[in-house]
Each structure stands twice: as C-alpha cells, then as structure tokens.
Amino acid sequence: xxxxxxxxxxxxxxxxxxxxxxxxxxxxxxxxxxxxxxxxxxxxxxxxxxxxxxxxxxxxxxxxxxxxxxxxxxxxxxxxxxxxxxxxxxxxxxxxxxxxxxxxxxxxxxxxxxxxxxxxxxxxxxxxxxxxxxxxxxxxxxxxxxxxxxxxxxxxxxxxxxxxxxxxxxxxxxxxxxxxxxxxxxxxxxxxxxxxxxxxxxxxxxxxxxxxxxxxxxxxxxxxxxxxxxxxxxxxxxxxxxxxxxxxx
Numbered sequence: 001x002x003x004x005x006x007x008x009x010x011x012x013x014x015x016x017x018x019x020x021x022x023x024x025x026x027x028x029x030x031x032x033x034x035x036x037x038x039x040x041x042x043x044x045x046x047x048x049x050x051x052x053x054x055x056x057x058x059x060x061x062x063x064x065x066x067x068x069x070x071x072x073x074x075x076x077x078x079x080x081x082x083x084x085x086x087x088x089x090x091x092x093x094x095x096x097x098x099x100x101x102x103x104x105x106x107x108x109x110x111x112x113x114x115x116x117x118x119x120x121x122x123x124x125x126x127x128x129x130x131x132x133x134x135x136x137x138x139x140x141x142x143x144x145x146x147x148x149x150x151x152x153x154x155x156x157x158x159x160x161x162x163x164x165x166x167x168x169x170x171x172x173x174x175x176x177x178x179x180x181x182x183x184x185x186x187x188x189x190x191x192x193x194x195x196x197x198x199x200x201x202x203x204x205x206x207x208x209x210x211x212x213x214x215x216x217x218x219x220x221x222x223x224x225x226x227x228x229x230x231x232x233x234x235x236x237x238x239x240x241x242x243x244x245x246x247x248x249x
Contacts, residue, residue: 003021003022003023003247004019004020004021004022004028004063004247005019005020005022005063005064005065005066005243005244005246005247006018006019006020006053006056006059006063006064006065006066006243006246007020007065007066007068007113007238007239007240007241007242007243007244007246008049008052008053008065008066008067008068008239008242009068009110009113009238009239009242010036010045010049010067010068010069010070010084010110011036011070011083011110011137011138011238012036012040012070012082012083012084012137012138012139012173013035013036013083013137013138014033014034014035014036015033015034015035015036015045015048015049015052016031016032016033016034016052016235016239017031017032017033017049017052017053017056017239018030018031018032018056018236018239018243019056019059019063019243020239020240020243020244022243022244022247024121025117025120025121025122025233025240025244027236027239027240029056031236031239032052032055032056033052034048034051034052034055036048036084039085040081040083040084040085040088041084041085041087042085042087042088042091042093042096045084046096046097046100047100049067049097049100049101050100050101053065053101061102061103064104064105064106064243064246064247064248065101065103065105065106065246066105066106066107066108066113066241066242066243066244066245066246066247067097067105067106067107067108067242068107068108068109068110068112068113068114068238068241068242069088069093069107069108069109069110070082070083070084070109070110070138070139070141071084071088071089071093071109072109072153072155073093073094073107073108073109073152073153074153076092076093076094076095076107077090077091077092077093077094078090078091078093079153080155082138082139082141082157083138083139093107094107105246106242106245106246108152108241108242108245109141109143109152109153110135110141110238111133111134111135111141111142111143111154111157111238112143112150112152112153112154112241113237113238113239113240113241113242113245114133114135114141114143114208114231114233114237114238114241115131115133115143115144115145115150115237115241116143116145116150116241116244116245117233117236117237117238117239117240117241117244118131118133118145118206118208118231118232118233118237118241119131119145119148119150120240120241120244121232121233121240122206122231122232122233122237123204123206123229123230123231123232124145124204124206127145127203127204128147128203129146129147129202129203130144130145130146130200130201130202130203131144131145131146131202131203131204131205131206132144132145132156132196132200132202132204132205132206133145133206133208133231133237134157134193134205134206134207134208134209135208135209135237135238136170136171136172136189136207136208136209136211136212137171137172137173137209137210137211138171138172138173139157139167139171139173140156140157140158140166140167140170140171140192141157141209142154142155142156142157144200156196157171159192159195159196161191161192161195166188166191166192166195169188170185170188170189170191170192172209172210172211174188175211182214182217182218182221183221185218186218186221186222189218189222190221190222190223190224193205193222193224193226193228194224197224197225197226201226202226203226203227204226204227204228204229205224205226205227205228205229206228206229206230206231207219207228207229207230207231208230208231208233208234208235208237209231209235210234210235212230212231212234212235213230213234213235215229215230
C-alpha cells in the first residue's frame with residue numbers, strides 16, 4: 001500500500017483532482033479543476049482527465065490514480081449516467097480510462113468515494129451504525145456506510161416523491177435554476193431527508209458537495225429525528241476517497 005495517490009472527481013459541471021496523502025487525507029497539491037466538456041461524452045471526458053493530470057504535474061506512472069464518476073458502477077462498467085452523456089450506459093469505463101492513462105486505476109461512483117473519505121477522515125469516523133452521505137450539486141449523490149463499510153451504488157438521489165425524481169427539485173442546481181431562497185430549498189430538502197429517514201433509520205446524515213460550505217443557511221431549517229451535519233471534507237471528499245481506494249487501502 002502506497003501513501004500517495006491521485007484522486008480525480010468527475011462531475012456534471014467540473015472535473016477536479018489532486019495528489020493526496022492517503023494516510024492523513026491531506027491534499028499534497030492544490031486542487032486543479034477543468035470544466036466538464038459540454039455533452040459529457042466518454043472521449044471528451046477522458047481527454048479532459050488526461051489534461052487535468054498533466055496540469056497537476058509531477059505525477060509519474062507509478063502513482064496510483066482513483067477516478068470517481070456520477071454513475072452506478074459494477075465490475076468497471078458504468079450502468080447509468082447522471083448529468084453526462086447516455087453513451088456511458090453499459091460502457092466498460094474502467095478499461096477505457098486505464099488504456100487512455102496507461103496505468104491501472106480504481107474506478108468508483110462519486111458519492112461512494114465521498115462516503116469512503118468521510119468514513120476514514122471526516123464526519124462519519126465515529127458512527128457505529130448507518131451513516132448516509134449525500135452530495136448536493138448538479139444532482140444528488142448518496143453513499144451508505146454501515147459499521148464502517150461501504151454499501152456501493154445506492155442511487156437514492158433518485159427517490160420518487162409524488163411521482164417526481166426528487167433530485168430534479170432538490171439538487172443544488174435546482175435552487176440555482178429556480179432562484180429559490182434558502183428557506184424554499186430547505187422545504188424540498190425536508191421532504192427528501194424525511195423520506196430517507198423513514199426508509200432507513202440512519203444514525204447520521206452527512207451533507208456534502210460544494211454547497212456544504214453554506215450549511216448554516218439551510219441545515220438548521222430542517223426538522224428531522226436524525227442528526228444532520230455538514231461534511232467535514234466539503235467538496236474535496238470525492239478526490240480523497242478515490243485516492244484512498246486507489247492506494248490499496
């Protein structure tokens with residue numbers, strides 16, 4: 001097991017990465033970021049990841065690379081596609097990245113990577129039961145950590161409420177698109193987290209994504225039985241989790 005690895009976090013609007021100390025979770029380089037190519041096709045995203053690693057500099061072929069991606073992933077195959085091209089559905093994406101980057105990689109769902117990071121380095125460290133990590137961004141990603149172990153590919157951002165895929169109304173992108181106030185958006189989040197709570201009875205909710213830095217604006221407006229806190233690792237969790245898994249840990 002190595003102590004350094006690169007983490008790459010592919011999102012619907014941006015692709016970011018850094019070199020990570022996987023023992024401490026500390027970023028050893030500043031976070032580099034490039035916009036996600038319009039349309040999110042496999043070839044365009046792979047090329048952007050190559051450019052991002054080149055932009056980071058000093059990453060040799062022996063350094064493990066972890067890539068997290070907004071899709072359910074089974075055996076290296078992307079089974080879904082959230083906020084990227086449908087060309088990803090059924091694609092052997094892990095092999096595609098390995099061939100393009102010229103090295104073995106670890107390929108994982110983006111919310112799962114964030115969940116692993118919060119369990120190892122952040123807000124879920126001391127949770128003995130079930131922690132649910134949600135990432136609020138272009139969509140809603142979810143990760144389930146039970147007794148310190150990841151239950152992969154929990155696509156609970158797509159819960160249907162009143163026949164509506166609720167991430168279309170409650171993701172941070174919906175707040176921005178509809179110019180909702182914090183209170184209006186919190187009302188939508190209340191329905192979402194209350195439904196998760198009723199189904200799974202978690203010990204803790206952890207809210208990540210870039211908007212977690214504004215958690216004081218909306219988390220106090222929620223009325224839940226389950227404690228709900230901002231992610232400690234904020235928007236770097238995907239990078240950290242992908243790197244930690246790539247290192248063999």
